[in-house]
Amino acid sequence: MKTLVLVAHPNLSQSVMNKAWTERLSSTDHVTVHELYKEYPTGEIDLEREQALLLQHDRIVFQFPLYWYSSPSLLKEWQDVVLAYGWAYGSSGTKLHGKEFMLAISSGGPASAYQAGGFNHYSMSELTKPFQAMANLTGMRFLPTFTAQGVRTFTPEQIAESAKQLADHVVKVY
Template sequence: MKTLVIAAHPNMEGSLVNKTWMNRLREEEDVTVHELYAAYPDGKIDMEREQELLLAHDRIVFQFPLYWYSSPALLKEWQDVVLTYGWAYGAEGTKLNGKEFMLAISTGGPEEAYQAGGYNNYSLSELLKPFQATANLTGMRYLPVFKVQGVRMLNEAQVKESAEALAAQIKAQF
């Protein structure tokens, strides 16, 4: 199974967790890591190139830190530009049907902050519903989310351990 990891972090070099994940995934055979902010520093996304990448892979992974309860801006722009009517959804938009879709998320806040009565008052699952709806609309199968929360409190060994766990989940059969 060929996997495309779309890594989106506006400051990848400054991110211990997302950079470690991305570098670890680059070691995997049949995994293509596509770093959005490096590919499009001007924010102008090449729709045809991105659609070709999607077509060439069986599993699509969005890897990002949770920003304001969603993805970083360039990943949202990517969705708006690439997942077009008639290509990704709509009566004739079947290009992603049958592919698998997964999220790899990091949060600065701890798990207990993401629940009813917690600091953010909503569970991570609730906040990620738009991504699940995207998978449903485009005919992709939504896989279990890989999440590491409270990343500001992790030591280097824990970050490396999380990268190994992410690589294992990406390679797993569901």
């Protein structure tokens, strides 16, 4: 199985967690890491290149830090451009049917903040419903999300362990 990881972090070099995840995944067999902000610093996405990458892989992963209860803006732009009607959805939009899809999300706030009665009032599952709906609309199977929450307090050992766990999660057979 070939996996494509779309990394969407506007300041990856400044990130502790997403940088560690990206480095670990880059050395994982059968995983292609594609850094959107590095590839598209002006925000102009190459539709044909991105669609070709999707077709070459069996599993698609969106990796990002939680920004205002969603993904960084370039990932949303990527969705708007690449997941076109007639290609990714619609009566003839079947190119992604049968592929697998998962999320890898980091948050500065702890898991306890993302639940009913918590600081943010909503669970991570509730906040990621639009991504689940995207997977459904495009015919992809939504796999369990990988999260690292409270990353501001992680030790270097916890960061390394999270990167290992993510790599295992991304290649796991579901």
